[in-house]
Amino acid sequence: MVKIYAIDSDKERYIPISLDTLVTGTQIPFEIYTYDGTIYKSLLDKGATYSYFAKVMIEKQALSNFYIRQRNALSFNEYMQNAGKLKSMLLDPSFFEFKYKEFKEKWFIIDKKIINTAIPFKLAIGGLRFPIFGEIPFTVDNEISYKNMLELNSDIAVRKRDIDAYYNYLDKLLDTQEIDDPLIKLRVRREKLKVWCYKIYEEISNHSLSQDTLLKLYKHINLLIGLIRSNFDMAGKLLFFEPSDVYLYIHSTNVSLMSMMHGHVINKDDNYLLTLGISAILHDVGRMVIDDDAREDSYDKINRNIYKSHVLKGKELLEPYNDIPPIAKTVALTHHEREDGSGYPYGLTGDKIHPFAKIIALSDTFENKRVSYYDHPTIKRTQILKEMTQDLQLYDAIMLKDFLKFVANLSL
Template sequence: MARIYEIDDVERYIPINLAELVPGTQIPFEIFTNDGTIIKSLLDKGSTYSLFAQKMIEKQGLGSFYIKQGNALSLDQYMRNAVKLKKMILDPHFFESGYLSFREKWFVIDKHVLNSGIPFNIPLGGLRFPVFGEIPFGVDSQDSFKHLLDLNSEIAVRKQDVNAYYTYLDTVQDAEWIEDPFLKMKVRREKLKVWCFRMLEEAISNTISQETLMGLYKHISINMTLLINDLKHAGKFLFFDVSDVFVYIHSTNVCLMSMLIGHVMKMEEAVLLNLGISAMLHDVGRVAIGERASEVSSNEAEREIYKSHVLKGKELLDQCKDVPKVARAVALTHHEMADGSGYLYGLTGDKIPHFAKIVGVADTFENYLVTGFNDNSIKRGKALEIMMDNGNKFDPDILKTFVHFMACLEL
């Protein structure tokens, strides 16, 4: 049994060996260090024990580490899984298969729209590296709601429960006793995301119904009105913390950002609506290329497959008579760059459709947000800095408008 060190009259601490922890996992307890005089917090509960954290600890020359005695059970449970976790991390097939399986079965939601005053009886799932799967609690009390918010994980519902989740959103939206305006805004955004998801699910079968397109138009219009009437708080309306790999989240955010750019550039509302639907549909071709293809893949064949999504998106939208012509052009050309370095055709300057230039800026910014920075303000600043350093790739007026506006947003 581990010895317990009595550091003071209040707390007791157990020494631990950091070498036994698994890099890349979430730590279910707070870790402390002792510099010889006082005991200090080193890693917060729920933080990731990353390779960067390892190197920083080594650089500081720290050698004594502890957890509180009350966390002994959490340490025991963690260590029992350590060998298994290490094997999982070293096996690339585990992460790939587990992650792809999660994406196939679950729809990621914004846990901040859940309200403890409205029972949430839909099974929840979580994406917590390196474990994927169902979360063994719901949101039926204030304590469980707080537990959910504290969980360091993306939260999801099963895809077959998306309609039930949408009904829950309606209930939250209609609850007169909920007076938080930001919550109601996020609910509107979530409903738009659900419509985007429905559109992408239909697109897998190479079609998009008129009902779904009308739903998208309606909710894009609602969100557009919310944005332009409350620009000061627009930053709280966008997704800055979820990965691009979920196309319905990425497309929703690109849609909202594109409309923000258009509004600041004094576009009329009818034009903004067409810009919004074009941005929402810009990546629809990604449903046709599979999950493995990536723009940043080390495999050239996979990169070329990924690039083909622009052509496949145009072909799919050509079959939808209710889609505006400009949306088809955006699907085909949103990866073209002003300096000719984009794809598929290496178009330059004015040869690129105006809407595609706007969507391309929003799309690039959104993609940069998956760089791994932990703080949203750092993410945003770094992304804008990279885009400014590569200013020749973008329309100068659009980029200037976007950078100025995004830099001023309150998160």
Template sequence: MEKSTSMIPPTKKLVNISDCCEGQIAAEDVITNRGVFLLPQNTMLNAYIINQLINHGISQIYIYSEDEKQVSGISTQELMEAYSKSLNSVKIILHHLASGKKISHQEIAQTSNFILAKSESPFGVLKCINELKKADEYTYTHSFNVAIYGMLTAKWLGLSTEQIRHVITAGILHDLGKARIPSNILNKKGKLLPDEFNCMKKHTIIGYNMSKNITGLRHDVRQVILMHHEREDGKGYPFGVKGNKIHLYTKIISISDVYDAMTSDRVYKKRITPFDTFREFQSVGLGHFDTKIMITFLSNIANYYLGAKVIMNTGQIGEVVYLPPHNPSMPVVRIDSNYIDLNIDKKYCIKEMI
């Protein structure tokens, strides 16, 4: 698999645990002498994590020599403005295609390149995504978010810069065909009837045919539009093909699509927390999705939620301080001065993100 060489990685240094500070970022995975995976790369350190490393006998770790904001060269506000601009570009592209207008793939590539250029650092991206979800309608934010999640996954998999751009383009266009699905079906609040669901499933073929209006669009990107609901076990649609017949880009976008849908409010279903989403992927995703890609996605995306404020089933406000790499659906939450391990203390659970 070709590696990207255009992005210069931040420098890292080996430091004693006693010298670590909150806010620093782990530059490598942390594994004990016994092979226990404690901390994935790119995790931001906090007091709980530092203490856990000490308790497991870790004396030194690699951290990035600069914080992630300095490495990325862009502030959260600048990233938000850039993403708002990109979202508007996505809306224009999808509007043009829905109206039957022919466009060049270069127009989409410009947006893909802009998104990639403004996303050197993964930190801050999730906050921007969540803010945009509040500000715009689902149809457009979903396509945009899937492009972002796909981009991050492609980076974590070590794909080349050119491949990452193709994944972003595929994410933008994956649900293109929904523009031709009747609004009474697309926006129905209740469960779709069998005939309605069969109509909804046609959006993959419709979108594939609509993509013919994009001159110069790559075949593998068009395949994502057609096949992003195919599954590893052959139980997807429209063809019911199995994993070895599904392109890498399609596998990436399939996971990104489902993750964003589950963590977003839709007309027929309220969103669930990322931790419930992790649990869903862990329980049913192994048969549906490419295992390597799914684990790569989940283990990395979990880092976004360190420091997140949550509402517990008790009504108390908590802060996520640690997500076990092997089970990110059961984080450790700090409530006041108490640390609650949700995998051990079953009377607590997270009800809502703040």
């Protein structure tokens, strides 16, 4: 047990640490201070990388007394518990090929900001952002644990086997009278749609889609259409920008929400938005059955072709289900077609591409670019929209103009 010292006038409490225990090359999930006997000074910001250069510079300054704030003790302890694992990760290039995939397969990313201590969160939670992978050793059942969770530099997840229990928690958040924050309620609705997106992808990829799952997806899309219509000023808060990697159920939920917002701003009716929303949810279902490592921008032609095959596989997966709108099957096949004929699989141009595929292509492009940037959401948005403007030949000019305008003005 470490001893805690009070070392400044306002009795802020600090814990002495040794920098020798830190792992070079990792991101630090807590702020580090140095103390010269008079005042404490910030040495490394929370989120900074403890690089080899930083280590050398600290050694050159002959600094020797280092501290973290007491309130960061949990983050420090979590970091230290993973220190050995972190070192092996950095030395083992196969870690991300195998272990990281294993974590992603078992955990479901959630919006940590919707968790509310008015209803204690009893489910096991995990971290899915370097340097924290796997289960986090506390439950979010009081204000302190909630604050500690928010401060963790990690995407937060629940085990996939606990998704139904998580969904029940979401229902409780909507039903309780103790939470009156409209933003939380909005995000809870988004989380519920994300759960149904995950469920429908799992069932379709296993050739076992039930009518009940499809009907509940329709229900939640209808509810979100109402929310978009009634309070478009807050619609941007529905989007989930925090995750740092590609999770298909998050990607497809964001694409669906953005596509419906687009339909709203061009004055389409509810039936149009409902079919558009369903088509957008299902547009990438073919990616469930291709290699997760396949990338459209891969330098390897075989890898690129594997990725491009997801449009054909998506159409094949949806074809047996008569309750899925025919246009959703067309979108799964053609959402990578481009206005100038440079897309795939058929190189269609202009009016030969369905309007739904054109609308969804814009949201899909934006969302794919989102995970390529690690800046603040508004910085990401500015850069992505600039790139899309430079590629204007790829998109319908009027649709692109409407898309750029409404996305630029969303309150994120």
